[in-house]
Amino acid sequence: MADEAVVSNYAGISFYEEKGRYSGLLSWVFSTNHKRIGLLYLISMLTFFATGVFLGLLLRLELIAPGKTIMEPQTYNAIFTLHGVIMIFLFIIPGLAAPFGNFFLPILIGAKDVFFPRLNLLSWWLFISGAILAIISLFTRGGPIDTGWTFYAPYSIKTGTNVSLAVFAVFLIGFSSILTGLNFLTTIHRLRAPGMKWLRLPLFVWSLYATGWIQILATPIIGITLLLVILERFFGVGFFDPAKGGDPILYQHLFWIYSHPAVYIMIIPAMGVISEIIPVFARKTIFGYKAIAFSSLAIALVGSLVWGHHMFVSGQSYTADWIFSLLTFLVAIPSGIKVFNWVATLYKGSIELATPLLYALSFIFLFSIGGLSGVIQSALAVNVHLHDTYWIVAHFHYVMFGGAGFAFFAALHHWFPKMFGRMYNRRRAKWAWFILFIGFNTLYLPMFILGWQGMPRRYYDYLPQFHTGHLISTIGSWILVSGLILMFANLIHAFFKGVKADNNPWGGSTLEWQIASPPPPDNFDQIPLIEHGPYIFGTQIFADSRG
Amino acid sequence: MDQKETQYHIVNYGTYMLVWIGLVILTGITITAGSMNLGGLSILTPLLIALLKAGLVLYFFMHLKYEEDIFQIILLFPVIILTIFIGLTFFDISFR
Numbered sequence: 227m228a229d230e231a232v233v234s235n236y237a238g239i240s241f242y243e244e245k246g247r248y249s250g251l252l253s254w255v256f257s258t259n260h261k262r263i264g265l266l267y268l269i270s271m272l273t274f275f276a277t278g279v280f281l282g283l284l285l286r287l288e289l290i291a292p293g294k295t296i297m298e299p300q301t302y303n304a305i306f307t308l309h310g311v312i313m314i315f316l317f318i319i320p321g322l323a324a325p326f327g328n329f330f331l332p333i334l335i336g337a338k339d340v341f342f343p344r345l346n347l348l349s350w351w352l353f354i355s356g357a358i359l360a361i362i363s364l365f366t367r368g369g370p371i372d373t374g375w376t377f378y379a380p381y382s383i384k385t386g387t388n389v390s391l392a393v394f395a396v397f398l399i400g401f402s403s404i405l406t407g408l409n410f411l412t413t414i415h416r417l418r419a420p421g422m423k424w425l426r427l428p429l430f431v432w433s434l435y436a437t438g439w440i441q442i443l444a445t446p447i448i449g450i451t452l453l454l455v456i457l458e459r460f461f462g463v464g465f466f467d468p469a470k471g472g473d474p475i476l477y478q479h480l481f482w483i484y485s486h487p488a489v490y491i492m493i494i495p496a497m498g499v500i501s502e503i504i505p506v507f508a509r510k511t512i513f514g515y516k517a518i519a520f521s522s523l524a525i526a527l528v529g530s531l532v533w534g535h536h537m538f539v540s541g542q543s544y545t546a547d548w549i550f551s552l553l554t555f556l557v558a559i560p561s562g563i564k565v566f567n568w569v570a571t572l573y574k575g576s577i578e579l580a581t582p583l584l585y586a587l588s589f590i591f592l593f594s595i596g597g598l599s600g601v602i603q604s605a606l607a608v609n610v611h612l613h614d615t616y617w618i619v620a621h622f623h624y625v626m627f628g629g630a631g632f633a634f635f636a637a638l639h640h641w642f643p644k645m646f647g648r649m650y651n652r653r654r655a656k657w658a659w660f661i662l663f664i665g666f667n668t669l670y671l672p673m674f675i676l677g678w679q680g681m682p683r684r685y686y687d688y689l690p691q692f693h694t695g696h697l698i699s700t701i702g703s704w705i706l707v708s709g710l711i712l713m714f715a716n717l718i719h720a721f722f723k724g725v726k727a728d729n730n731p732w733g734g735s736t737l738e739w740q741i742a743s744p745p746p747p748d749n750f751d752q753i754p755l756i757e758h759g760p761y762i763f764g765t766q767i768f769a770d771s772r773g
Numbered sequence: 774m775d776q777k778e779t780q781y782h783i784v785n786y787g788t789y790m791l792v793w794i795g796l797v798i799l800t801g802i803t804i805t806a807g808s809m810n811l812g813g814l815s816i817l818t819p820l821l822i823a824l825l826k827a828g829l830v831l832y833f834f835m836h837l838k839y840e841e842d843i844f845q846i847i848l849l850f851p852v853i854i855l856t857i858f859i860g861l862t863f864f865d866i867s868f869r
Binding site for chain 2: 443447480546
């Protein structure tokens with residue numbers, strides 16, 4: 227419920243109209259305002275996302291029929307690597323935390339900005355510098371890398387493509403992620419409004435808190451690992467070369483110590499957004515607040531200890547296999563806790579099937595398929611059959627695209643009126659969601675079957691018996707892209723010509739809905755005094771204000 | 774957020790020299806141990822020495838010794854995490 231006293235008295239400017247030292251584009255790329263930085267991330271990431279989608283579309287087109295269709299095998303190897311690197315490192319790892327976390331974290335805890343605004347800007351600059359270096363690596367000596375996004379040794383040491391520059395780019399992007407995590411953790415510890423106790427934090431904030439710890443503790447490890455790859459390429463030290471006393475599995479350990487928790491960096495903020503959206507559109511306080519909050523921490527903790535399941539068939543010991551298998555089964559528990567609590571929140575709620583909720587519901591559906599297929603893979607014997615097949619590709623896209631991606635779209639539709647002060651066409655948005663959902667399942671569901679039948683991942687060509695699955699999947703990619711085009715066309719149209727949005731179009735109860743749309747430069751005229759939890763509907767959040 | 778006035782500790786050169794000599798000796802031990810066949814301990818030894826060296830640098834050169842207890846305790850947190858990460862990575866070798 228909007229607080230009339232706060233909203234209607236506000237006659238100032240929005241952060242878009244704020245005058246700083248610079249104007250035009252420079253007023254954005256040199257801004258330390260968290261909302262502008264959030265939008266910088268959003269725009270740059272959506273550009274990378276569009277590129278990644280285009281590359282994915284090309285891959286699917288190549289695979290529409292056996293044999294060569296539109297590209298050579300080497301081009302195919304480069305494109306699937308590029309698709310992975312762009313989607314993982316430039317889109318889904320910054321994911322929901324960088325754009326929506328930056329924009330909304332300070333508002334949700336009643337602060338004027340993050341704790342280190344300049345460090346925040348540096349994070350974006352590191353991110354964009356890494357992205358530019360990654361692009362340069364495509365056109366310089368050796369050409370685009372063909373290792374897959376995992377840069378596995380020994381191939382990444384031996385290939386003639388430009389691995390060194392590309393992994394250095396990822397190194398920089400990692401730094402950006404560490405700084406963002408550090409910034410968010412400090413902000414949550416130090417800048418909560420008076421009365422915003424830990425158990426009054428909105429659940430998106432809890433998810434950013436858990437994510438921040440993973441970013442700080444795990445990301446340095448991939449930084450070191452990537453530097454080792456560069457050292458290995460330039461000086462041939464032999465870290466991963468058995469002939470020199472090294473161990474190729476060491477690379478896989480070091481890579482996955484970060485990169486498995488990284489999937490939780492992607493998915494935990496997504497879960498946080500879902501926890502924000504569901505109470506708003508069910509008009510009910512969240513069921514099991516503490517369970518959802520602490521399960522984020524549990525996922526961060528247990529999820530950091532499961533990386534060995536990527537090496538079940540790499541020659542790791544059986545003892546390591548069963549320990550990592552057990553830990554992997556365990557991580558399903560906190561994820562399950564969240565799903566049950568969301569469903570319990572919906573139970574007997576006064577549900578409004580608006581677009582953000584449709585995305586949130588499809589998140590639960592798709593993430594459950596993705597997550598449960600993950601439990602199947604973590605069984606040792608089954609894993610031998612499924613390892614490195616299309617099953618894994620399907621599982622990964624269900625959790626990452628169906629999970630984090632759909633949550634990203636949910637967040638975009640939920641917060642669009644707040645971020646831009648305009649409302650999109652709701653009918654068109656629902657149609658786009660529907661097409662996207664159908665396209666998604668047509669694209670990825672056949673991959674589960676293909677994988678089960680034995681189709682290996684990353685292959686340029688395939689046996690005739692896999693043709694039907696690939697054909698359906700490619701048709702699905704066209705449907706999916708149609709949905710995406712409709713969705714973005716709708717949002718871009720709304721950005722320029724949409725009707726003006728109310729301050730609280732969904733009737734949300736958290737702090738962002740109590741301020742103007744788009745928000746003022748400093749969010750709050752007065753720092754609010756918080757007197758109860760975030761999901762109380764029908765009462766005013768601001769019992770009092772403090773200067 | 775009360776910012777206490779930062780207090781600077783003057784540490785005499787003698788302490789720094791002693792710590793430096795200690796670091797050099799530990800480096801020497803690491804190199805010597807590297808040329809010996811220690812079996813299962815060949816990884817643990819240099820890791821423990823490196824931990825000790827990092828501790829010395831943090832404690833004396835980076836003045837952790839003169840900080841409040843909370844910072845010394847918080848430092849344990851990443852050390853424990855890293856011990857778990859490295860432990861889970863390397864225990865596998867003894868079972869292969």
